Amino acid sequence: MADAGWPGCARSLKGVILDMCGVLYDSGEGDGVAISGSIEAVKKLKASDLQLRFCTNETQAARETFVAKLRRLGFDISVSEVFSPAPAAVAVLKDRGLRPHLLVYDGLLPEFDSVDKTNPNCVVIGDAAEKFSYQNLNEAFRVLMEKPVLFSLGQGKYYKETDGLKLDVGVYMKALEYACDLKAEVIGKPSPPFFQSVLNDMGLQPHEVLMIGDDLVNDVGGAQRCGMKGVQVRTGKYRSSDERHPTVTADGTVDDLAQAVDVILEQRH
């Protein structure tokens, strides 16, 4: 298995991790729209002998709300199967006794209910979208000039919504890093501890698991650096230039999740 490429590696897999936005659905107005064939593909994986987890850098909604949206779209997913950066950040903050100034989307705030936010001594940014106003960014900047500890929930450059590409949290992370001469700590993909927490939950070794995502650097490259295989789908934020990327080469590239799952299950029969 260790040397088998895609799709041969599928024969010895024990688990699959799926990115969500751009793989299962495209976000946008309302709940967004399911990507053709994805609902059925998740069903097929669940009916197989493979373990399945979902790993997202989604930080616009608390997991409960987010999973409810996916269920409305028709996906069979439960909260315990979903790994996202906010709960991981809460654990880090509590562990280190840090009190965050939050620059996150309103929908994410409930994830931080249990965290002391008085007299902040660090900043946490998520995909705040419209909340990334000049004024809000200045407020975060001023906290950082006094307390230079920045956590970024992901480092994505952009994602695709139904009405076009949108800037992601990583862009604002870079902005604040430059403004304050500091280096952010990334919580979420492609941070190795984040992927490792999913592997731990599955009880599997990296070489037994395949990551499927639309983000070449954060999904595919991140998983590969942890020892997993990584396959990119040509949906979501995929761009044809990804297939000529200077540093990351996917183990395989498929049209969409439906094709990926069909290929995997075919290899195993």
Place this chain on the structure above:
Amino acid sequence: MADAGWPGCARSLKGVILDMCGVLYDSGEGDGVAISGSIEAVKKLKASDLQLRFCTNETQAARETFVAKLRRLGFDISVSEVFSPAPAAVAVLKDRGLRPHLLVYDGLLPEFDSVDKTNPNCVVIGDAAEKFSYQNLNEAFRVLMEKPVLFSLGQGKYYKETDGLKLDVGVYMKALEYACDLKAEVIGKPSPPFFQSVLNDMGLQPHEVLMIGDDLVNDVGGAQRCGMKGVQVRTGKYRSSDERHPTVTADGTVDDLAQAVDVILEQRH
């Protein structure tokens, strides 16, 4: 002179270049406020045998409007003495046949009146302040994903207004550079061609000229890289950590412009 440090170097100076915001005045509501002693200091320089120019990365207003504000504050300054990035950018755009998508403050738009802005094939960003909304940044980003040519009017990290530190254009330049995997062309300080255009106008060699600014990297470091001396004032965005900066060391540090001018003129008597 070439080896003389501050303040001895003042004896052989032939010209002085002054940064404006943070040296002459602090910006903020309305016209901002003149920094104590600066109006008199400019008068003293003008009465001396030194040539005097003003060099600013100000991009919130057209030069005419900006100079009118300084005159209202009490400064004896005329438009022809002031060098700012927007006119330099217009020259570059025309020279290269580029049509900009502008993400600049409304007050700067008149500087670009003569430029064709239809069907943009590049992006120009200035200190857009509140106009750096998520929506406007997404629009600039989408142009850049098709036409990856970005001009940034300065690369400052932040500046000081009367109500606190504010993020400057450089922070958004870094954001778009990261989002689009490109390198911006900086027009304004600390870009050497920009300083050189001021020296050309004075008809002086770099070693004959001293730059005085509050921005250690962009004013002092930029001038030094062109062969000028650079002195930092402890007003504006100055922070005590500037005096322990890892890569830029000012030739001198003074409390304010008034003190700098007194020291210069004293050396020359």
